[in-house]
Amino acid sequence: xxxxxxxxxxxxxxxxxxxxxxxxxxxxxxxxxxxxxxxxxxxxxxxxxxxxxxxxxxxxxxxxxxxxxxxxxxxxxxxxxxxxxxxxxxxxxxxxxxxxxxxxxxxxxxxxxxxxxxxxxxxxxxxxxxxxxxxxxxxxxxxxxxxxxxxxxxxxxxxxxxxxxxxxxxxxxxxxxxxxxxxxxxxxxxxxxxxxxxxxxxxxxxxxxxxxxxxxxxxxxxxxxxxxxxxxxxxxxxxxxxxxxxxxxxxxxxxxxxxxxxxxxxxxxxxxxxxxxxxxxxxxxxxxxxxxxxxxxxxxxxxxxxx
Amino acid sequence: xxxxxxxxxxxxxxxxxxxxxxxxxxxxxxxxxxxxxxxxxxxxxxxxxxxxxxxxxxxxxxxxxxxxxxxxxxxxxxxxxxxxxxxxxxxxxxxxxxxxxxxxxxxxxxxxxxxxxxxxxxxxxxxxxxxxxxxxxxxxxxxxxxxxxxxxxxxxxxxxxxxxxxxxxxxxxxxxxxxxxxxxxxxxxxxxxxxxxxxxxxxxxxxxxxxxxxxxxxxxxxxxxxxxxxxxxxxxxxxxxxxxxxxxxxxxxxxxxxxxxxxxxxxxxxxxxxxxxxxxxxxxxxxxxxxxxxxxxxxxxxxxxxxxxxxxxxxxxxxxxxxxxxxxxxxxxxxxxxxxxxxxxxxxxxxxxxxxxxxxxxxxxxx
Numbered sequence: 001x002x003x004x005x006x007x008x009x010x011x012x013x014x015x016x017x018x019x020x021x022x023x024x025x026x027x028x029x030x031x032x033x034x035x036x037x038x039x040x041x042x043x044x045x046x047x048x049x050x051x052x053x054x055x056x057x058x059x060x061x062x063x064x065x066x067x068x069x070x071x072x073x074x075x076x077x078x079x080x081x082x083x084x085x086x087x088x089x090x091x092x093x094x095x096x097x098x099x100x101x102x103x104x105x106x107x108x109x110x111x112x113x114x115x116x117x118x119x120x121x122x123x124x125x126x127x128x129x130x131x132x133x134x135x136x137x138x139x140x141x142x143x144x145x146x147x148x149x150x151x152x153x154x155x156x157x158x159x160x161x162x163x164x165x166x167x168x169x170x171x172x173x174x175x176x177x178x179x180x181x182x183x184x185x186x187x188x189x190x191x192x193x194x195x196x197x198x199x200x201x202x203x204x205x206x207x208x209x210x211x212x213x214x215x216x217x218x219x220x221x222x223x224x225x226x227x228x229x230x231x232x233x234x235x236x237x238x239x240x241x242x243x244x245x246x247x248x249x250x251x252x253x254x255x256x257x258x259x260x261x262x263x264x265x266x267x268x269x270x271x272x273x274x275x276x277x278x279x280x281x282x283x284x285x286x287x288x289x290x291x292x293x294x295x296x297x298x299x300x301x302x303x304x305x306x307x
Numbered sequence: 308x309x310x311x312x313x314x315x316x317x318x319x320x321x322x323x324x325x326x327x328x329x330x331x332x333x334x335x336x337x338x339x340x341x342x343x344x345x346x347x348x349x350x351x352x353x354x355x356x357x358x359x360x361x362x363x364x365x366x367x368x369x370x371x372x373x374x375x376x377x378x379x380x381x382x383x384x385x386x387x388x389x390x391x392x393x394x395x396x397x398x399x400x401x402x403x404x405x406x407x408x409x410x411x412x413x414x415x416x417x418x419x420x421x422x423x424x425x426x427x428x429x430x431x432x433x434x435x436x437x438x439x440x441x442x443x444x445x446x447x448x449x450x451x452x453x454x455x456x457x458x459x460x461x462x463x464x465x466x467x468x469x470x471x472x473x474x475x476x477x478x479x480x481x482x483x484x485x486x487x488x489x490x491x492x493x494x495x496x497x498x499x500x501x502x503x504x505x506x507x508x509x510x511x512x513x514x515x516x517x518x519x520x521x522x523x524x525x526x527x528x529x530x531x532x533x534x535x536x537x538x539x540x541x542x543x544x545x546x547x548x549x550x551x552x553x554x555x556x557x558x559x560x561x562x563x564x565x566x567x568x569x570x571x572x573x574x575x576x577x578x579x580x581x582x583x584x585x586x587x588x589x590x591x592x593x594x595x596x597x598x599x600x601x602x603x604x605x606x607x608x609x610x611x612x613x614x615x616x617x618x619x620x621x622x623x624x625x626x627x628x629x630x631x632x633x634x635x636x637x638x639x640x641x642x643x644x645x646x647x648x649x650x651x652x653x654x655x656x657x658x659x660x661x662x663x664x665x666x667x668x669x670x671x672x673x674x
Binding site for chain 1: 508522
């Protein structure tokens with residue numbers, strides 16, 4: 001475990017009836033790091049973040065805050081140190097942006113609340129939208145207000161549950177900018193996502209979660225090295241098998257599977273796709289695209305390599 | 308042409324949605340039952356008012372008269388007792404009237420003379436007094452006919468307990484203030500909490516370093532203030548429109564304020580328990596009329612069917628109406644004293660606030 005862990009989850013199991021949401025799961029979040037929890041829907045990410053937020057108690061195992069065991073609900077001083085952005089923005093839709101942040105400042109007993117709210121509005125770039133009703137904002141702007149609300153009491157530790165869920169590309173990158181700013185400010189961040197590129201872009205360390213268990217852990221480069229790249233091949237009708245034969249003699253290919261439009265070729269990370277692309281110069285092939293794996297493919301890749 | 312597929316899909320969707328809204332379904336079912344209860348209550352109220360019977364004559368003829376009184380269309384539930392106890396019972400609001408059969412009653416009847424039948428009535432409202440006035444001659448006539456006394460002359464002499472009479476409508480509208488407070492404050496209190504659940508903002512309460520109970524109190528104050536404005540307007544209509552001027556002005560203001568705070572708190576409790584606006588609204592509307600009728604809103608509940616009176620104690624409106632009738636009309640409509648009714652209202656309020664706070668503060672989900 002890390003020496004200066006702000007929060008540690010130690011061998012935690014969380015059950016809901018007969019369903020096990022987390023199974024003997026452990027993680028330590030070091031001071032000033034951004035840790036990403038990566039996993040598909042239902043993997044146990046939100047359950048883990050609820051435990052880390054003090055909104056739930058584990059069925060077994062322990063939660064430690066700066067080395068000391070704590071039970072939810074956390075003591076007030078710990079709650080003052082944590083800012084949480086839940087998956088639902090959970091804003092007061094009928095209130096303005098300013099009223100939402102003011103209420104949060106009041107809830108967290110922020111000194112010089114008005115001044116702090118002004119700073120946060122500046123930070124999230126919504127100073128010109130203070131009088132807008134929260135419910136009338138776009139999804140991306142609502143996420144920014146939710147982030148502002150979590151920052152208003154200047155916490156040391158931020159917990160962000162899928163902060164870019166359901167927002168467009170522009171809003172997503174704006175939110176990434178805010179998370180990078182948090183990292184530069186020395187904040188400790190625990191962020192859940194089901195996008196590998198997001199975890200790669202934001203996190204110092206990634207923990208991959210599947211069905212309540214840790215599937216893999218490492219820095220983004222390490223994980224990418226283990227997941228490789230994909231080549232999507234569009235074939236003309238009835239040409240799937242002939243195209244597969246074109247690839248038969250190329251070394252290093254991990255897997256070839258049939259897709260909706262043709263074939264998908266899995267390459268290990270670091271291997272060039274050039275040989276594959278060169279072999280596909282044929283009338284049987286309509287198009288070729290090289291891309292990073294999606295979440296499901298990450299799991300397939302890690303599953304192949306880790307067990 | 309009927310699009311069967313669309314109809315079937317919509318039906319499936321509705322079933323699925325209802326299966327996800329079990330509290331709503333349950334409460335709607337309960338509401339149907341409360342309407343049945345409501346109809347039953349209308350039939351039962353005013354029936355068999357408890358009436359003391361003092362028989363000084365104790366002859367076969369006087370017993371025959373008692374039988375006819377007893378049969379007078381659900382009007383009396385005759386309770387033989389000594390005069391001292393009867394006086395105590397009527398002054399404490401336990402019985403509606405005292406009928407005294409004087410010594411020599413049989414001889415007077417047989418001799419064709421006029422018999423005076425003393426009847427003491429708790430004329431707490433004119434409607435009930437009129438019921439007694441109408442039921443007695445009916446019983447007397449039936450008694451005379453069955454015993455072959457065509458020329459019998461019996462007249463009742465009424466002694467009123469209260470020095471003034473209260474109009475039935477005046478009585479009802481003051482009771483209606485309690486009902487208005489129940490619905491308005493109850494719904495406002497409930498929505499104050501259900502909004503937090505429905506908007507998922509309650510999580511923010513639980514993450515904050517403040518006790519949820521205080522946030523609840525703050526919300527209740529605001530909701531009570533808005534409800535108080537609404538009830539003040541209704542109260543002004545009662546005073547100005549119906550000329551039901553409060554006998555105790557400060558008492559009336561305090562009673563209405565207490566009712567508003569109580570029902571807002573009960574609304575918040577319901578909101579905390581059911582978490583959704585629709586089921587809670589259905590609950591309040593469904594409970595309003597049965598609570599109203601079984602709370603002494605139409606007449607003192609003690610004068611009604613014994614079980615109704617007992618059941619009435621489970622309704623917070625029972626004590627509320629007791630306090631309001633005292634403050635507006637100077638009437639004691641419950642055997643419980645003003646202080647007891649006030650205490651009950653305060654206890655209901657404390658119970659509702661504490662339980663609602665406990666429910667909202669349940670921060671931890673343990674598997």
